[in-house]
Amino acid sequence: MTFAEATAVQSVADDEYTVRVAEGWDIAGNANGGYLLAIMGRAITAATGRPDVVSITGHYLAPARPSTGRVAVEVVRSGGRHATASAMLELDGRPTLVALATVTDLADAVGPEQIDAAVPELPAPDDCVAFSPSGDGPGPPSFASQVEMRLHPEDASFAEGRPSGRARMRGWFRLRDGERADSLALVLATDAFPPTIFNADLPVAWTPTVELTAHVRAAAPPGWWRCAFRTRFISGGYLEADGEIWDGSGRLLAESRQLALVPRG
Amino acid sequence: MTFAEATAVQSVADDEYTVRVAEGWDIAGNANGGYLLAIMGRAITAATGRPDVVSITGHYLAPARPSTGRVAVEVVRSGGRHATASAMLELDGRPTLVALATVTDLADAVGPEQIDAAVPELPAPDDCVAFSPSGDGPGPPSFASQVEMRLHPEDASFAEGRPSGRARMRGWFRLRDGERADSLALVLATDAFPPTIFNADLPVAWTPTVELTAHVRAAAPPGWWRCAFRTRFISGGYLEADGEIWDGSGRLLAESRQLALVPRG
Numbered sequence: 001m002t003f004a005e006a007t008a009v010q011s012v013a014d015d016e017y018t019v020r021v022a023e024g025w026d027i028a029g030n031a032n033g034g035y036l037l038a039i040m041g042r043a044i045t046a047a048t049g050r051p052d053v054v055s056i057t058g059h060y061l062a063p064a065r066p067s068t069g070r071v072a073v074e075v076v077r078s079g080g081r082h083a084t085a086s087a088m089l090e091l092d093g094r095p096t097l098v099a100l101a102t103v104t105d106l107a108d109a110v111g112p113e114q115i116d117a118a119v120p121e122l123p124a125p126d127d128c129v130a131f132s133p134s135g136d137g138p139g140p141p142s143f144a145s146q147v148e149m150r151l152h153p154e155d156a157s158f159a160e161g162r163p164s165g166r167a168r169m170r171g172w173f174r175l176r177d178g179e180r181a182d183s184l185a186l187v188l189a190t191d192a193f194p195p196t197i198f199n200a201d202l203p204v205a206w207t208p209t210v211e212l213t214a215h216v217r218a219a220a221p222p223g224w225w226r227c228a229f230r231t232r233f234i235s236g237g238y239l240e241a242d243g244e245i246w247d248g249s250g251r252l253l254a255e256s257r258q259l260a261l262v263p264r265g
Numbered sequence: 266m267t268f269a270e271a272t273a274v275q276s277v278a279d280d281e282y283t284v285r286v287a288e289g290w291d292i293a294g295n296a297n298g299g300y301l302l303a304i305m306g307r308a309i310t311a312a313t314g315r316p317d318v319v320s321i322t323g324h325y326l327a328p329a330r331p332s333t334g335r336v337a338v339e340v341v342r343s344g345g346r347h348a349t350a351s352a353m354l355e356l357d358g359r360p361t362l363v364a365l366a367t368v369t370d371l372a373d374a375v376g377p378e379q380i381d382a383a384v385p386e387l388p389a390p391d392d393c394v395a396f397s398p399s400g401d402g403p404g405p406p407s408f409a410s411q412v413e414m415r416l417h418p419e420d421a422s423f424a425e426g427r428p429s430g431r432a433r434m435r436g437w438f439r440l441r442d443g444e445r446a447d448s449l450a451l452v453l454a455t456d457a458f459p460p461t462i463f464n465a466d467l468p469v470a471w472t473p474t475v476e477l478t479a480h481v482r483a484a485a486p487p488g489w490w491r492c493a494f495r496t497r498f499i500s501g502g503y504l505e506a507d508g509e510i511w512d513g514s515g516r517l518l519a520e521s522r523q524l525a526l527v528p529r530g
Contacts, residue, residue: 054503055476055524057322059349059367061342076353076363077326082475084324086351086363088341098341098351100365102324102475111502111527112467116431116495167381202377210347210367211320213478215524218501230381233517236483237376238319240520252498255505257522259320259480262376 002179003188006035006146007042015073017043021091023066024142031064032143033209033258034191038184040071040087040099045184047073048083050103052183057213058099067091081108106183106219119250120228122152125172129156131194147192148174150224158198167200167231169193172224173245181220189225190214190243190256196231197239197262207239207260214243214256221247237262267444268453271300271411272307280338282308286356288331289407296329297408298474298523299456303449305336305352305364310449312338313348313368317448321366322478329354329361346373371448371484384515385493387417390437394421396459412457413439415489423463432465432496434458437489438510446485454490455479455508455521461496462504462527472504472525479508479521486512502527 006025009017019042025035037058045051069091077084082104089097122128128150152170157163173189175181190212197207226246231239243256271290274282284307290300302323310316334356342349347369354362387393393415417435422428438454440446455477462472491511496504508521 055324057365057476057478059320059341059365061349076324076360084326084363086365095341098349098365100322100324100351100363106501109501109503112469112499113501114432114465114467114499115497117497167379200379202379204377211322211478211480213322213476213522215476215503215505215522217498217503232380232382233482233520234377234379235517236371236374236378238374238480238482240480252500255498255522257478257480257520 003175003185004179007039007184009043009046009071015047015075017046017071019043019069019071021064021066021069025146026066027143029065031066032191033060033212034188036064036089036097037099037212038188040089040097041101041184041187043071043073044085044087044101045103048075048078048085048103050083050105052104052106053101053187053216054104055213055215056099056101056187057211058097059211060097060209062094062096064091064096106216119246120170120226120244122170122172122226125150125224128171129153146176148176149193155199163201164199165201167196167234168229169196169199170228173227174224181222183216183220186216186220186245186254187214189227189245190254191258193227193229196229196241200234204262207262210259210261212256212258214254216254218251218253220253223248225253234262268440268450269444272304272449274308274311274336280312280340282311282336284308284334284336286329286331286334290411291331292408294330296331297456298325298477299453301329301354301362302364302477303453305354305362306366306449306452308336308338309350309352309366310368313340313343313350315348315368315370317369317371318366318452318481319369320478320480321364321452322476323362323364324476325362325474327359327361329356332356371481384511385435385491385509387435387437387491390415390489393436394418411441413441414458420464428466429464430466432461432499433494434461434464435493438492439489446487448481448485451481451485451510451519452479454492454510455519456523458492458494461494461506465499469527472527475524475526477521477523479519481519483516483518485518488513490518499527
């Protein structure tokens with residue numbers, strides 16, 4: 001199933017959509033958070049008629065099992081370059097994810113450029129480690145079979161039980177089978193990689209997302225995307241994971257940050 | 266007027282509050298974005314009975330002039346440690362700010378600790394530059410008279426027309442007159458400093474916030490807070506500003522990120 005099919009929304013009333021949380025986009029039965037947020041973005045872009053998310057935030061209310069659901073969108077502002085909307089996903093009548101997004105057409109995005117950051121270092125895709133659902137590590141997520149991911153060799157050994165000791169995860173991402181990517185595929189990519197905590201030397205396996213925010217900073221290009229996620233602060237029962245997604249030629253495509261729970265040991 | 270007074274909310278119906286966007290918390294007539302988001306947090310903590318915001322996102326829909334308004338809260342989940350709610354601020358019947366937050370009691374926050382970050386370097390408060398409304402620089406915001414801010418000397422010369430050339434702003438923050446701070450004062454602090462763009466060497470003076478997200482990572486302590494904001498990517502008509510707030514003894518209190526528009530020259 002393509003990403004476009006797995007995130008399709010069907011209008012059933014004004015600003016109301018039926019959606020399918022598809023089989024196979026889950027990790028141990030729970031739908032991937034970036035995938036769910038992309039569905040919300042799909043409904044919001046449909047309701048507002050703007051093709052690209054520039055900022056989207058989701059707060060995760062309950063685990064999402066594959067099923068048919070409903071997204072209700074409320075457009076709270078529309079005018080000029082941007083529209084803003086909230087959305088609620090209900091599965092089996094249960095509030096599952098609430099989101100807030102501002103959308104635009106990134107084809108119109110122009111402005112001065114000043115970059116104070118380095119492209120994340122990453123061996124070429126063929127010199128990285130394919131992250132596939134056939135591994136034996138934490139997971140293996142069936143979600144990983146839906147997209148192509150190649151991990152930085154330094155960050156991949158967690159799968160053999162040897163975390164690097166630094167809460168990072170770097171790698172390449174692309175959709176399968178040459179499917180054309182859009183800004184919602186960037187949202188997907190912000191939560192696609194194994195959790196950074198897998199490389200922290202802590203006895204924590206499961207960090208449910210409280211909130212995920214993605215900023216899309218450029219139209220999504222074809223090809224591999226260079227991704228880097230890191231966690232600097234594990235404290236007080238929470239951690240943040242900051243993500244950057246760049247294209248192959250060194251242009252920032254998206255930034256993300258999520259707040260996750262660190263369950264008490 | 267204290268911060269508590271300036272963010273007070275009065276219940277008028279179930280999950281509905283009258284609020285006052287107070288005079289003097291504005292910059293050239295428009296209320297400060299962190300101040301407005303703190304008002305939303307106040308209404309959400311009141312509606313949910315949880316004292317602390319852990320993650321709050323606001324999308325800014327229109328400039329806010331000082332006036333009386335109304336905040337409607339919708340609690341979408343409540344149970345266990347967290348509650349999640351959305352909120353809409355209307356001023357003169359006009360949607361002005363929409364927010365989404367997850368709240369908790371940070372007194373209950375415990376977990377393993379692993380930090381991979383350095384405390385922002387900053388001279389002592391008395392060796393920094395008081396940022397006050399009597400200056401001649403960009404602004405001067407009357408907002409700055411409501412709180413105490415001391416800027417890193419390297420980042421303060423923008424006010425004399427000499428930007429540092431790096432889009433950073435570092436300094437100390439505290440509430441005035443020994444007022445006791447709470448997690449919403451941390452939200453305020455994430456948007457209190459002059460914009461990072463004032464130190465970029467670009468002919469851009471005005472960068473309206475599209476979206477601001479703050480994570481509160483520890484209960485707010487008294488005293489000066491060590492703050493650092495930086496912008497790494499000015500591109501495509503947008504910029505992000507990332508913030509960190511630490512206490513005086515080197516503990517992270519909050520992280521923030523905002524997305525702002527960079528108007529076409």
